Amino acid sequence: MKGTLHTRRMKALERGEGEVMGVRWARRFVTRDPVKVLAVSVAGLAVLAIPAMSLKMALNDDSGKPPGTTQRIAYDTLGKGFGPGFNGPLTVVVDARDSDHPKAAAQDAYTMLSKLDDVAAVRPPSFNQAGDVALPAAS
Template identity: 35%
Template sequence: RYARRVERRPWWFLAGGVVLLAILSFPVFFIQLGHIGDGADPKSFTDRRAFDLMSSAFGPGSNGPLTLVIDQTKVSSGDRSALADQAQKALTGVPDAAVITQLTATSDGDVLTATAYSVAAPQDERTTSLTNRLTDDVLPQAVSGYDASTYVTGTTAAQVDFLDIVSSRLPLIIA
């Protein structure tokens, strides 16, 4: 009986199916990916209280520091000081960075590290922008002219990378 109805008006059923699929797929256009941090917990939780205390005392970015790493093992020992100076200058005045600490060399001098703190909480879009800016623009320019590798690490950076991977593959995941 149902098949006869479809046979009599196939275009109506096709149009109805398309409309139904469109309605059901509508929420896909409003998906917001991100990570949830301690700031999303109820205020009665200990980790939320710690998050709030850190934010009020040191700024919202203190809860999601980014560790900046420059691997200079392939850079000659004579050029390492110049590289450190060039990199430190490049790390000055980075938008959305509240503070970037002084670059510090490891005991063998092969690696330089610094810590960057965002002006915003780890889940904020400005922190994501800062992470991407440091990874894609600031650090590569900071070591230009030298055979050095750069990395942005830490929990917040890992979450940003994961978000980028999921976002790029989301159409395949949903399909």
């Protein structure tokens, strides 16, 4: 029965005698009260966005462990002993493939990182085998 109804409807549409459900819905509902449709759409998007409010975009470390676990105690102890930021080192990649002087570019990054007030320590850049990419690490 369902197949017959579907076939009749399709033939009627081909003859231009009917409207597609989406067109009927748009004409009867959306154009009749666009403000309500907009409000419902915005509310629906807001509900869908609720999980994004609890997203953590940082690298996973032991600060997310429950208090009292050995991992969290060690994390907190290192932070207290060596200062804030010790547990979260910053890795900087210097891509000097297009540079005429890759070692100078990496040295400039090293010098710039060393001058920052909130950077405790910077290790000299270490290069890959090709000598065009360096990693000066800061903490």
